[in-house]
Amino acid sequence: MTDERRGDVASVDSVLVALADPTRRQLLDLLAAQGEATATTLAEQLPVTRQAVVKHLAVLDAAGLVSGGRVGREVRYAVRPAALDATARWMAGLAADWDRRLANIKRIAEAAERDTP
Amino acid sequence: MTDERRGDVASVDSVLVALADPTRRQLLDLLAAQGEATATTLAEQLPVTRQAVVKHLAVLDAAGLVSGGRVGREVRYAVRPAALDATARWMAGLAADWDRRLANIKRIAEAAERDTP
């Protein structure tokens, strides 16, 4: 986690970087399927060490994609949809913007073609 | 480009990896703003070499985010919204799925609490 308050929607950048790694996406899948899980439990279901899982969870936490809470001697993590949803909206908006621009350029090109046939 | 046909929507993985790099996102912004551009032109607007831009464009092309066409001695690239849009939908679906699961888990937890008050 960075210095931002817990619960804030992290930047799009950190979410994209977090999602770019296949092991982290697998972790998210496992967490989504099980609701809650510890780093030790998750490591047993993956071909990596617990320490690797811990580091990945830290990245996911910094991106706001998961959050962990201590229960006794163990730390249970769960998935947080908000950051993912925000990034999805960002991407959809970007795609729409590209579409707009492309349509505009096409329109201008056709107008120019009419002027010089 | 890989061996997939031009125009195919590449896998979500390649799109996420492509978008994870800030320089590549900048390239996409420039391309979207200018409609069409060559690697040489783009390199002049960024603090990196043309070769670096070429490699980034190759990654973006493999992800289906841009496409390049030869015009005389130059290669002009343009943005392709389809892959981005598809990935946005994938993310939105995933976020919805997480929401569903979390709601379900909460429901079960409350039911269990009612049984043992």
Added chain:
DNA sequence: TGGATGTGCAACCCCAGAATTGCACGTCCA
């Protein structure tokens, strides 16, 4: 034709980050 301009290819450097190992510290419970 020859120079200017734009691409393509190959070798190389460098470092962030993915992963491991080893050990110390806190927590539960028989």
Added chain:
DNA sequence: TGGACGTGCAATTCTGGGGTTGCACATCCA
């Protein structure tokens, strides 16, 4: 209380990818 279990921290290794340089090849145009 002591052992088992879970976590935290630090040092280390090593590969992939971002970036560069240098040169060869293709294309335009005066």
